Amino acid sequence: MSVDTVSLTGWGRTAPTTALRFRPRSYEEAAATVRGCGPRGSIARGLGRAHGDAAQNAGGSVLDMTALNRIRTIDAGTGTVVCDAGVSLHRLMEVLLPLGWFVPVTPTTRYVTVGGAIGADIHGHNQHVSGSFSRHVQELELLTAGGEIRTVRSGTPLFDATAGGLGLTGVILSATLRCHRVTSSWMSVDTERAVDLDDLLERLCAGDHRYRYSAAWIDLRARGRATGRSVLTRGEHVPRYALPARARRTPLAFRPGPLPAAPARVPEALLGGAPAALLNEVRYRGAPRYRIGELQKLAAFLHPLDGLPQWSRAPGRTGSVRYQFVVGHGQEEALRRIVRRISQRRCPASNALLKRFGTGGPGWLSFPVPGWTLALDLPAALPGLARFLDSLDEEVATAGGRVCLAKDSRLRPELLSAMYPRLADFRSLRAELDPDGTFRSDLSRRLSL
Amino acid sequence: MKDAFGAPQSLLVLGGTSEIALATARRLIALRTRTVRLAGRPSPALESAAAELHALGADVRTVDFDALDSASHETTLGKVFAEGDIDTVLFAFGIAGDQGRDEEEPLAAVRVAQTNYTGAVSAGLVCAGALQAQGHGSLVVLSSVAGERVRRADFIYGSSKAGLDAFTQGLGDALHGTGVHVMVVRPGVVRPEPAAETVWAAETVRAAGTVRAAGAVRAAAGFASAPLEASPLTTTPDAVAEAIVTGLRRRSETVWVPGSLRAVMSALRHVPRPLFRRLPI
Numbered sequence A: 001m002s003v004d005t006v007s008l009t010g011w012g013r014t015a016p017t018t019a020l021r022f023r024p025r026s027y028e029e030a031a032a033t034v035r036g037c038g039p040r041g042s043i044a045r046g047l048g049r050a051h052g053d054a055a056q057n058a059g060g061s062v063l064d065m066t067a068l069n070r071i072r073t074i075d076a077g078t079g080t081v082v083c084d085a086g087v088s089l090h091r092l093m094e095v096l097l098p099l100g101w102f103v104p105v106t107p108t109t110r111y112v113t114v115g116g117a118i119g120a121d122i123h124g125h126n127q128h129v130s131g132s133f134s135r136h137v138q139e140l141e142l143l144t145a146g147g148e149i150r151t152v153r154s155g156t157p158l159f160d161a162t163a164g165g166l167g168l169t170g171v172i173l174s175a176t177l178r179c180h181r182v183t184s185s186w187m188s189v190d191t192e193r194a195v196d197l198d199d200l201l202e203r204l205c206a207g208d209h210r211y212r213y214s215a216a217w218i219d220l221r222a223r224g225r226a227t228g229r230s231v232l233t234r235g236e237h238v239p240r241y242a243l244p245a246r247a248r249r250t251p252l253a254f255r256p257g258p259l260p261a262a263p264a265r266v267p268e269a270l271l272g273g274a275p276a277a278l279l280n281e282v283r284y285r286g287a288p289r290y291r292i293g294e295l296q297k298l299a300a301f302l303h304p305l306d307g308l309p310q311w312s313r314a315p316g317r318t319g320s321v322r323y324q325f326v327v328g329h330g331q332e333e334a335l336r337r338i339v340r341r342i343s344q345r346r347c348p349a350s351n352a353l354l355k356r357f358g359t360g361g362p363g364w365l366s367f368p369v370p371g372w373t374l375a376l377d378l379p380a381a382l383p384g385l386a387r388f389l390d391s392l393d394e395e396v397a398t399a400g401g402r403v404c405l406a407k408d409s410r411l412r413p414e415l416l417s418a419m420y421p422r423l424a425d426f427r428s429l430r431a432e433l434d435p436d437g438t439f440r441s442d443l444s445r446r447l448s449l
Numbered sequence B: 001m002k003d004a005f006g007a008p009q010s011l012l013v014l015g016g017t018s019e020i021a022l023a024t025a026r027r028l029i030a031l032r033t034r035t036v037r038l039a040g041r042p043s044p045a046l047e048s049a050a051a052e053l054h055a056l057g058a059d060v061r062t063v064d065f066d067a068l069d070s071a072s073h074e075t076t077l078g079k080v081f082a083e084g085d086i087d088t089v090l091f092a093f094g095i096a097g098d099q100g101r102d103e104e105e106p107l108a109a110v111r112v113a114q115t116n117y118t119g120a121v122s123a124g125l126v127c128a129g130a131l132q133a134q135g136h137g138s139l140v141v142l143s144s145v146a147g148e149r150v151r152r153a154d155f156i157y158g159s160s161k162a163g164l165d166a167f168t169q170g171l172g173d174a175l176h177g178t179g180v181h182v183m184v185v186r187p188g189v190v191r192p193e194p195a196a197e198t199v200w201a202a203e204t205v206r207a208a209g210t211v212r213a214a215g216a217v218r219a220a221a222g223f224a225s226a227p228l229e230a231s232p233l234t235t236t237p238d239a240v241a242e243a244i245v246t247g248l249r250r251r252s253e254t255v256w257v258p259g260s261l262r263a264v265m266s267a268l269r270h271v272p273r274p275l276f277r278r279l280p281i
Ligand SMILES: Cc1cc2nc3c(=O)[nH]c(=O)nc-3n(C[C@H](O)[C@H](O)[C@H](O)COP(=O)(O)OP(=O)(O)OC[C@H]3O[C@@H](n4cnc5c(N)ncnc54)[C@H](O)[C@@H]3O)c2cc1C
Pocket: A011, A043, A044, A045, A046, A047, A048, A049, A050, A051, A054, A055, A065, A085, A086, A106, A107, A108, A109, A111, A112, A113, A114, A115, A116, A117, A119, A120, A121, A122, A123, A124, A125, A165, A166, A167, A168, A170, A171, A172, A173, A305, A406, A407, A441
């Protein structure tokens, strides 16, 4: 097992802290690490795609789970997969697609681990149909404080605390997943332009039930009557029989390009002001007003960011903040107000997505609840951003909504219990299961989880 | 823990009655700070500073700390860190001394050096060790422009700040990559704020710009009314506090207040000594 001292951040590259990083290759090594961790505790880390400080642990131990990456069994008949927690969704896609199966839920990047997907109870563009990731997990093996390994079945309190529990109940070692049947690796994509926010919400309400995947890119630079104008893309897996002849020869091919290297540093000036507004203009005008049935490769549709140089990853030295919140149905006025405030401020927001959520996740700290979710990236160096986001938090909390903890790096701790009503249950289960606080992260310290 | 904008949740101030430190604490409490430890020599002023910050909503306690008693630093400061993580430590203790008298009384001069430099060396190393052990945190040290190019008029104070400044830079390099951030702050002449002008504009979007502009206007006004008294090198505790908060956000290593000092001092640094001696500064 390799051990080193490293300075770690989340994907947003804010608030670096230093920890001892262990890279266990077996359950025994993982258990030994947890048993031997000092007073500052330990936390599991996958591919570090969480934007904030969820997978770092200042002065303590961090278990890099990516060496535990075996796919143990695949039942090609039922689509049930048993795999280690360090397996990435990318790897699962490579292995499962040729067998006619697809991961039940994928975020907009494939480069997350199964452990991270459960720990953050991630959602995808199919959230309104399929719910969040942990709904498709039958059981998991959890390494708890003291180094004991428990099998945790879906539907039990420990499962519900672990799903979305940000690694704070223990280290997930393996999981049994139910996958989704597909007969090709192609998507049929419908694109529409929405002239403003109301138009978008209407289209999402009217048509979402007809699609498995749906999300809208929203132009947060547009103001006035165009506020909230968006490009809505929705898609379906194409059945093999509907493919054109050429694609039918290798219907399940999955050969996305390699992950482009992230630039060391992108000048903030490139992302802000006029260039950003112009890019948005081009993106909006460049999208078809209405187009149906466009055939797209799966990766191009679901993971467009994985194919791009990662601009948003590194604006300047101070990194970026991803802000994602959800407010319930009936709270459209709050959503409108927030969108208006963001666009009036002319924030250089990038990767802004708006989506309609369906039924929430089982986890006590799972983020999704039925309603509207908006996510955007902002450079952390933006003056006044801290207070601005605080004021958005207030609006979100007042509307009964919540912000996403896996992306958070700045929430005011006082708002947490209003946003997550099951927080008390989570805390008491943790107090019982892990009285000494073996599992801790920078996020758990910051938010007193 | 600090958030993405470098705003700490817990703050330890050494020199708990310092005006600059209190202005900084007020700003940080308005952001995320909930725990404040004010270290200093016990005095009514220290207690009233604690009461004032407590009224703003923070959990405040005072800690006995004497910069001149280096031997005690390990225990007193160690105790503070043992109670919980400290996200930001602010070194604000220091004395200006009295140049005229200090030249006459070597022991008085030594006191300046011991407070500003030796005291900071021992306290600095203790805090650096504790921050390193917790794997994160910022150490903010108030140096002074007086240490950048030492003048005839205050070379005893200036040389102590020069030592402090060099020590802090070295410590910052030693801690580079450990998750601990060290920041040197070099204010010009700090004058108390005229009462009406407490600038809270920092809350607004164009904060940085506004304050800087306001500072420049104020400096210009000061210059016009009292050419020998004030200059663009003058600043206020609140402006220093704002620069510290911005520096924390940007994880800066060096902060000049006002910012224009950076250019002024880089020119002054190269002025030959015969000429420098004759400059009216
Ligand atoms: C470009 C991009 C797009 C994204 N899109 C989406 C999206 O559409 N929807 C969405 O929901 N999220 C999205 N995310 C966020 C990402 O999916 C989650 O943060 C996910 O948790 C990252 O997985 P990871 O393996 O990198 O985990 P890390 O970032 O390393 O860890 C995340 C959390 O999971 C915990 N964890 C990791 N492994 C384990 C384990 N084995 N046992 C217990 N706990 C563990 C960690 O402690 C931490 O709390 C996106 C991120 C990026 C960078």
